[in-house]
Amino acid sequence: MVVALLQTWTWIVVGIMMVYAFRHWRFTWNRISARQRPYYQDLLDSELPHVTVIVPMHNEAQVAKKLLEALIDSNYPRELLEVIPVDDQSGDATPALVYEYSQQYSFIRPIYNLQGERGKAHALNRALSLASNEIVLVFDADYTPGRDLIRELAMAFIDPEVGAVMGRVVPRNSAVNLLTRLLSLERSGGYQVDQQARYNLDLFPQYGGTVGGFRRSVVVEMGGFDALTLAEDTDLTVRLFIDGWRVLYANRAECYEEVPENWNARFTQLRRWARGHNRAFFAHIVPLMRSRKLSFVQKVDGALLLFIYTVPPVLLSGIAVNALLFYMGAIPVVPGIIFAFFVVAYNAFGNFAPVFEVGAAELLDGARERLLLLPYLFYLFLFNSWAVTTGAIDAFGDFVKTRKANWDKTKRAGAANAAP
Amino acid sequence: MSTPATASTIKPPAVKQPSTNRGLREIITPHRSYRRLPVTSTGALTTIPVVLLVELAVILCAQRALDAMSAFASFVAAHENIATRPFADPFLFVTTHPMTFAMRHSDWIELCTVMFVCLVAVVALSIWTKIAAPIRFFVNLNLLLIAGAALYLLLVGRLGYDSAAFSELMVRTALFTWLIMPLFVGLFASLFPFTIWQRLLFIVITVAYDVPLSIVRYGLFVAILGKTSSIAMTDLYLVFGPLLDAIPIICFFSLFLVRVARSLEERRAVWGWL
Secondary structure, three states, X not given: OHHHHHHHXXXXXXXXXXXXXXXXXXXXXXXXXXXXXXXXXXXXXXXXXXXXXXXXXXXXXXXXXXXXXXXXXXXXXXXXXXXXXXXXXXXXXXXXXXHHHHHHOOOEOOEEEOOOOOOHHHHHHHHHHHOOOOEEEEOOOOOEXXXXXXXXXXXXXXXXXXXXXXXXXXXXXXXXXXHHHXXXXXXXXXXXXXXXXXXXXXXXXXXXXXXXXXXXXXXXXXXXXXXXXXXXXXXXXXXXXXXOOEEEEEEEEEEEEOOOOOHHHHHHHHHHHHXXXXXXXXXXXXXXXXOOOOOHHHHHHHHHHHHHHXXXXXXXXXHHHHHHHHHOOOOOHHHHHXXXXXXXXXXXXXXXXXXXXXXXXXXXXXXXXXXXXXXXXXXXXXXXXXXXXXXXXXXXXXXXXXXXXXXXXXXXXXXXXXXX | OOOOOOOOOOOOOOOOOOOOOHHHHOOOOOOHHHOEOOOOHHHHHXXXXXXXXXXXXXXXXXXXXXXXXXXXXXXXXXXXXXXXXXXXXXXXXXXXXOEEEOOOOOOHHHHXXXXXXXXXXXXXXXXXXXXXXXXXXXXXXXXXXXXXXXHHHHHHOOOOOOHHHHHHHHHHHHHHHHHXXXXXXXXXXXXXXXXXXXXXXXXXXXXXXXXXXXXXXXXXXXXXXXXXXXXXHHHHHHHXXXXXXXXXXXXXXXXXXXXXXXHHHHOHHHOEOO
């Protein structure tokens, strides 16, 4: 009986891995061979919308200057632009820096959150209550937007059905060490292929919380960002889809970011993402499946997207079950081998962006020798799996105890102030 | 001494000829966000006969490869003075020759010691952060599998696999791996703009590499288990078994992709626009 149950679980895990591997195979095939769905940035529209850019900041003195300079340098008309840096109880020179810029440029209107609740969702809610414009773009402080980026993202909102838009994130510090190089590969697969294919196929492109934007009125009407969540981006994406809004992905709208340069920072980041994402999974899976505004295929893809941070714990459980079956002398040979192969196909070489997806993305990006790094993605396998599993356990605890999670900010290395 | 310039030696300045259809002749490489690869369904479908061809080759050569596997393991065991007794095991379309080999029995003191050492090492590696986290996690996984086996042996008395069953499992795993691998590699190959020869080479080379890998690994496992005890058996199979077979696929895959990238760079006209 126990053996049968364990073997069944192995088959279930194999099934899950196969579903995800084929889902991403489909995405890769679509991205590299099918006709791509155009974005709106080629629209020549003289009536650009008024835009508010919100930048949540907590101890960002190392990186904030670069971002503010980039926003000042943007070619978006100043009279249509408002920048709200939200200093979220920083203990460093961030408030002074922001104040200095606000004195020089009237369109920079900072908010100082000196006490009370903090965290990205709180910072966004405060900024939303004071924002003057309907179209809101969000950047993290370690990002460096190009001159055209605000226009490229804002253009999408000319379409009244668009609720949110997401641009492409490109690591700026990818040459620092092996970790940053591997993260650069993962980002490439995740945006160049995964997000674009989901946009092409009219599935579930995700608003990523930064290098993107949304309609202020829609978010305010939804009650703002959920302060209990650490993944306000996933939360907003799903809520928008459930309400029938469209979320777009703009592959051409590239923005540069600083990826974590050490293992501790990466572990904390992944754990936080997993915690927030799984929390969104618990909160939204039922409303998503019951939504009447989504097609069946969109519901399936949305469910798979929400479940994605639950896959690593499931995978680790599969390894544990296989070990137990081996101790008992009952390991099933064929599912065992298929399990190993599909672990490799989906998760062992790349975190949610399988190795073939990363390979395709790098080819599209014009990479050559960098492709030789693909086998090194295996180095991250157990690390990613364990980080996500701890986050999933945290999320389960949060859900059961309805407790609020603390925002563990990713530590910056400060590469943003270096030359790009 | 330079010759003074005369009217006959002075060349008239070059007149820039107006180019015709300049815009049409230039190859404008699309920005990376607008690119597509030169992949077609027909090209991808050529993977199917290639996979079938390799499958046929595997079926034809499997018996010899499995015999070589048993022969090499017997040779290693003989070299290490491990007593073995092969037996015939008809399986699918082949007759395999797994073997019974002598394994040392671990007493409870040894099992407790192994468990203690493994757990102390896991705790130490969790605290000591000088080593990169992925390496620590990988070592910890191995240690936990070994500690788990020791605990199971302590509680139950023996693992589910004796030497004969483990040998049979290894041989069958190798056969299934060779059979599944072409299909799996074919899925990868179908996505990319490989030529039919590149597809064939990619699939053949991964399977061809896996055969000696399986043979050598089986011999090593027999030697390790014959010299130690069954404590390490689970770790050997789960970490260095089928999972290890899949890793070279990615290595070959990356090498072939570099080749494709070079070819795309040389033939910029192949980039597709939206």
